[in-house]
Amino acid sequence: MQKIAKNQNKRYSYLAKFFHWGFVFLFGHGIIKKVDNIEQLEDISLLKFEILFASIFLFFLILRFFYMKKTQTTSLPKETPKSQKFAAKLVHYSMYLCLAFICILGLMIGLFFWLGFKNGLVIEFIILIHENSISIIYWLIAIHIIAALYHRFRSDGVWNSMVPIWLEKN
Numbered sequence: 001m002q003k004i005a006k007n008q009n010k011r012y013s014y015l016a017k018f019f020h021w022g023f024v025f026l027f028g029h030g031i032i033k034k035v036d037n038i039e040q041l042e043d044i045s046l047l048k049f050e051i052l053f054a055s056i057f058l059f060f061l062i063l064r065f066f067y068m069k070k071t072q073t074t075s076l077p078k079e080t081p082k083s084q085k086f087a088a089k090l091v092h093y094s095m096y097l098c099l100a101f102i103c104i105l106g107l108m109i110g111l112f113f114w115l116g117f118k119n120g121l122v123i124e125f126i127i128l129i130h131e132n133s134i135s136i137i138y139w140l141i142a143i144h145i146i147a148a149l150y151h152r153f154r155s156d157g158v159w160n161s162m163v164p165i166w167l168e169k170n
């Protein structure tokens, strides 16, 4: 049987895991508490909350990106084909980009609304891209989870490096 290359010793730092799982929680919260229609933003406390939430989200997203880039490396085994490494990088970077885009567009909606541009082509267009970016992130997250499960079934150590449950036995 073909021997599967492993990277069992590789673990992300506690802070890296905190960022990863903290963001899963924060993003889930953002989705559950989403704005259902633009009129809701007439409620000034909701508008302020949305803006604060998106700003904090964006700040920590940028912090996380630089922390991960400077201090952590992928847990894919060295022998992983180049195409797979590239695909993983592409999905990870796209997730960062898409999340940042969702926040920035959300902040733009908030700003336009606050300035009194509550309807019209511009704000409708921004909302359209905001919503489309959300559809894209759902797809990216789905691909990411399928890839994580694929590694779990291969038992190559990638799952264990980030996920604290259903651990592979060494």
Ligand code: HEM
Pocket: 027, 030, 031, 034, 035, 036, 037, 038, 041, 047, 050, 051, 053, 054, 057, 102, 103, 105, 106, 107, 109, 110, 111, 127, 130, 131, 132, 134
């Ligand atoms: C991390 C930040 C944010 C997340 C995760 C998020 C999430 C969402 C989601 C899931 C939807 C529904 C998409 C759909 O049904 O296709 C949505 C729509 C929308 N969001 Fe956000 N949002 C964020 C920030 C903001 C901010 C800061 C504002 C404005 C202050 C905002 C305003 C809106 C509006 C106006 C809609 C469209 C509602 C409608 O259908 O009329 N969002 N957002």
Ligand code: HEM
Pocket: 020, 023, 024, 027, 068, 073, 074, 075, 076, 088, 092, 093, 095, 096, 141, 144, 145, 148, 149, 158, 159, 160, 161, 162, 163
């Ligand atoms: C909102 C949902 C999620 C997002 C946005 C997300 C994003 C990311 C990103 C950007 C990375 C690269 C490392 C980093 O920069 O932190 C990563 C790594 C990882 N994630 Fe997620 N993730 C999500 C949910 C999940 C879930 C639900 C699982 C498991 C079922 C998972 C398993 C993993 C694993 C195993 C790695 C390590 C991959 C490697 O080293 O190449 N993620 N995630």
